[in-house]
Amino acid sequence: MDYQFVKDIEGNVRVQMSMDHEVIGHWFNEEVNADPALLDQVVKAATTLKGTEQQWQHTGREYTIALSDDEVMIQANLLAISIDELDEGMSYYDQESLAFCGFEDFFALVAAYRQFCR
Template sequence: MDYEFLRDVTGQVVVKFSMGHEAIGHWINEELKGDLNILDQIEAAAAELKGSERQWQLAGHEYTLLLDSEEVMIRANQLEFESDEMEEGMNYYDEESLSFCGVEDFLAALQAYRNFMLNH
C-alpha cells in the first residue's frame, strides 16, 4: 500500500493512495480533513479491539470506516446496491469506493498523515 501526501494551492493536505486502496485516500480527504481528534479516536478503538472479536464503526458523510482487530474496511456510503438490479455477468467498478487493509498498515498510514500535518 503506497501513498503520498501533498498540499494543494489552498494549503489543504491531499492524500493519494495506490490502486486498490484509493478509498482510504478518499476517506482521509473527505472525512478526516486534518481533524487529529478523529485519529486519536481510531487509535484508541484499535487498541481496545486488539485480540477481540468486536468491531468498531465510524460513519461519515461520504465514507464509513469499519475496524476489527485485524482488518480495516473503508466503504463509500453510496456503495449499497440492490443485487437483483444487476444484469448477469456484470459487476460494479468499486475500486475507488471500497478498500481493505491490515490494521497495522492503516495505523502506520495514519501516523504518517499526522506527522505530515504537524511538520509540513
C-alpha cells in the first residue's frame, strides 16, 4: 500500500493512495479533514478491539470505516445500493469504493499522516 501526502492550494493535507486503496485516501480527504478527532476515535477503538472478536464501525458523511481484530475496511456509503437493481449481465464496479488493509499498514499510515500534518 503506497501513499503520498500533498498540500492543496488552501493548505489542506490530501492523501493520495495506490490502486486498490484509493478509497482510504478519499476517507482521509473527506472524513478526517472534516473531523480530525475521528482519527483519535479510530485509534481508541482499535486499542479496545485488539485481542477480541468484537467489531467497531463508524459511518460518516461519505464513507464508513469498520475495524475487526486485525483488519480495516473502508467503503463508500454509496455501496449500499441493492444489487437487485442492476440489469442482467451488469455488475457494479467497486474497486475505487471499497478497500481492506491490515492494522499495521493502516496505523503506519495514520502515524505518517499525523507527522506530515504537524
